Amino acid sequence: MIPITPHLAIDEAELEESFIQASGPGGQNVNKLATAVQLRFDVARSPSLPDPVRLRLIDLAGRRLTQDGVMVITAREHRTQERNRQAARERLLALIRQAVPPPVPRRKTRPTLASKVRRLEAKGARSAVKKARGRPRED
Numbered sequence: 001m002i003p004i005t006p007h008l009a010i011d012e013a014e015l016e017e018s019f020i021q022a023s024g025p026g027g028q029n030v031n032k033l034a035t036a037v038q039l040r041f042d043v044a045r046s047p048s049l050p051d052p053v054r055l056r057l058i059d060l061a062g063r064r065l066t067q068d069g070v071m072v073i074t075a076r077e078h079r080t081q082e083r084n085r086q087a088a089r090e091r092l093l094a095l096i097r098q099a100v101p102p103p104v105p106r107r108k109t110r111p112t113l114a115s116k117v118r119r120l121e122a123k124g125a126r127s128a129v130k131k132a133r134g135r136p137r138e139d
Contacts, residue, residue, distance in 0.1 A: 004093055011048060075087040
């Protein structure tokens with residue numbers, strides 16, 4: 001089990017890792033070794049995630065989520081498989097931790113009179129600067 005919070009953990013069996021060749025510079029290493037890691041986590045079918053966390057994680061995942069609900073995280077920053085595995089897992093855990101707390105509901109507020117006055121004064125000053133840039137008037 002991989003702990004995420006004191007009350008939430010995911011099973012290691014839910015993670016699927018595959019190693020691919022990394023692109024970019026690296027000399028002979030890049031052509032010979034498969035050091036990049038593709039970590040797959042099935043968000044849609046994970047029994048470890050409560051439904052509210054699952055929905056928030058799906059929203060956070062963005063382009064990393066496939067149509068089947070599988071999150072794919074690719075790590076290729078490091079030169080070794082082990083460090084790339086660690087980086088991919090850390091990214092996944094960071095995303096899940098971000099999805100755990102429920103969002104704080106927005107409370108509507110109104111701008112104060114002083115802030116409205118400051119805004120209008122700033123607009124007036126900016127307008128004066130722009131007017132001063134025009135051609136001089138010929139009287």
